[in-house]
Amino acid sequence: MSVTPSADGRHLSDGLVAGRLDDAQYDQHFSDAHPPLTRAQALVEAERCYYCFDAPCTQICPTGIDIPSFIHRIAQENLRGAAQTILESNPLGGMCARVCPTEQLCERDCVRMAKDGKPVEIGLLQRFATDAHFENPGAPLFQRAASTGRRIAVVGAGPAGLACAHGLARRGHEVFLYEARPKLGGLNEYGLATYKTVDQYAQREIDWLLSIGGITPRCDQQLGRDFTLDGLLASHDAVFLGLGLGGVNALGIAEPALPGLMNAVDFIATLRQNAPATVPVGRRVVVVGGGMTAVDAAVQARLLGAEEVSIVYRRGRESMSASTVEQDWALKNGVRLLTWMAPVAVEGEGGHLTGVQVARTLMNDGKLQLTEDHLHLPADMVLKAIGQSFLPQPLGDALERRAGRILTDEDGRTSLSRVWAGGDCRFGGQDLTVEAVEHGKRAAVSIDADLRMNATHAPGSGTALAAAGAASAASAASAASVVGLSA
Numbered sequence: 001m002s003v004t005p006s007a008d009g010r011h012l013s014d015g016l017v018a019g020r021l022d023d024a025q026y027d028q029h030f031s032d033a034h035p036p037l038t039r040a041q042a043l044v045e046a047e048r049c050y051y052c053f054d055a056p057c058t059q060i061c062p063t064g065i066d067i068p069s070f071i072h073r074i075a076q077e078n079l080r081g082a083a084q085t086i087l088e089s090n091p092l093g094g095m096c097a098r099v100c101p102t103e104q105l106c107e108r109d110c111v112r113m114a115k116d117g118k119p120v121e122i123g124l125l126q127r128f129a130t131d132a133h134f135e136n137p138g139a140p141l142f143q144r145a146a147s148t149g150r151r152i153a154v155v156g157a158g159p160a161g162l163a164c165a166h167g168l169a170r171r172g173h174e175v176f177l178y179e180a181r182p183k184l185g186g187l188n189e190y191g192l193a194t195y196k197t198v199d200q201y202a203q204r205e206i207d208w209l210l211s212i213g214g215i216t217p218r219c220d221q222q223l224g225r226d227f228t229l230d231g232l233l234a235s236h237d238a239v240f241l242g243l244g245l246g247g248v249n250a251l252g253i254a255e256p257a258l259p260g261l262m263n264a265v266d267f268i269a270t271l272r273q274n275a276p277a278t279v280p281v282g283r284r285v286v287v288v289g290g291g292m293t294a295v296d297a298a299v300q301a302r303l304l305g306a307e308e309v310s311i312v313y314r315r316g317r318e319s320m321s322a323s324t325v326e327q328d329w330a331l332k333n334g335v336r337l338l339t340w341m342a343p344v345a346v347e348g349e350g351g352h353l354t355g356v357q358v359a360r361t362l363m364n365d366g367k368l369q370l371t372e373d374h375l376h377l378p379a380d381m382v383l384k385a386i387g388q389s390f391l392p393q394p395l396g397d398a399l400e401r402r403a404g405r406i407l408t409d410e411d412g413r414t415s416l417s418r419v420w421a422g423g424d425c426r427f428g429g430q431d432l433t434v435e436a437v438e439h440g441k442r443a444a445v446s447i448d449a450d451l452r453m454n455a456t457h458a459p460g461s462g463t464a465l466a467a468a469g470a471a472s473a474a475s476a477a478s479a480a481s482v483v484g485l486s487a
């Protein structure tokens, strides 16, 4: 195949091709998108904080991190204390520091924003403190409580399952962490953009999280294939489901079986698990969708060397679920945003993808309509990123659902006794890493409280816990205090 280099060194052959760039370009493109603060920068940034009372940044953080407190500790150069404050509220605080849409959360509400149009860089400071701790952890930050003898199954090792497992292990329970994939981490390992989490950060964070003890990972174990919910309930005292969203929404038009037409999440997972130079990418790529997944897929296609990458979205930019920061990131990386367009046909010839036909769209009486105005977008790769869905099959009809996801109360308790759920598979969330962590954390508190109140209902022996539970007129808060933890 002949290869034409472009002005910026991309290899411009048609079709799905790996190795469009040279090694130095790959290294540069897939390095940290937002380099960490130096010590001097962190100290200057920490000094910008007003240490607000009832801090709005903390109030909006889904995990309720005491932000002024950790920033104050950075200013005092007490990095261990800063990390402890963060990880106490959010055991995946290092990853969240990298991937949280802080512009929509803590930094949006920072009072410095109103005063001088620039918030305190909370995300970067959080990363500074957690990175410093992981580089030189010293004595463990958290001690495991005495063993309760209770066994809990956590199914799914994404942020929700990991946070739940950590919270339960801290409280002295024995956790079995079942994961369908070969590696722990969920979308932290298989989904987030490569340039947000470099140097195997997801696995390093998991190593730290497991170091508390009491968590037994069981990878390549899939609920519905290798075991059932009934089986788990028979052999464990409680079950937490952090199953994420395994399905991908269809385009709603014919999807011919052509190489190059694929799910954006699969493309991203392939890139996360392989060296960029080995991952094939089209010369012209069209990504259909308007969220974080669409932006991540499009930007990474560009970074892999695609000449032309377009995001096709059926409404205006203001309706995209990708934030304006993410949209700007896509534009900065040379991605075109084509709005008010929807695909009507995926086109191919001789077994090859040739492009997508799109129709212009408009709003009519509050309803989105396709017009007769069509155009052809040439493409040898089309990535579907129009949302994911929960796959309920492994659970049968056991749990009540709403809008296709598992219905729970605030603490993650499902309609089935002894079963909790959290993260993306739970109805009513925002599908963010930090929220999944909070779901897992709260469910751990609730499961612990439940086991202490109901010392006899479960199959585990639970001698220590039975004694504590019998003595307790427990509420969630008082149950947490039995092992010296706050919620």
Ligand SMILES: Cc1cc2nc3c(=O)[nH]c(=O)nc-3n(C[C@H](O)[C@H](O)[C@H](O)COP(=O)(O)OP(=O)(O)OC[C@H]3O[C@@H](n4cnc5c(N)ncnc54)[C@H](O)[C@@H]3O)c2cc1C
Pocket: 099, 100, 101, 155, 156, 157, 158, 159, 160, 161, 178, 179, 180, 181, 184, 185, 186, 187, 188, 191, 192, 193, 196, 221, 222, 223, 224, 242, 243, 244, 245, 246, 265, 268, 292, 293, 296, 394, 422, 423, 424, 425, 430, 431, 432, 433, 434, 436
């Ligand atoms: C491409 C992409 C980019 C994203 N980028 C960001 C971002 O930058 N910032 C942000 O805040 N959020 C981002 N998100 C959203 C975020 O990743 C999710 O909200 C978060 O991972 C949800 O955590 P979870 O634990 O609920 O699910 P997941 O992370 O999906 O983990 C679920 C786990 O359960 C396992 N599992 C599923 N079914 C079974 C079964 N039957 N048996 C055993 N195990 C099972 C899965 O293999 C997986 O490991 C992104 C999402 C995607 C798709």
Ligand code: SF4
Pocket: 048, 049, 050, 051, 052, 055, 056, 057, 058, 067, 068, 071, 109, 110, 111, 112, 120, 122
């Ligand atoms: S709102 Fe801003 S200034 Fe106030 S405590 Fe939070 S980070 Fe500091």
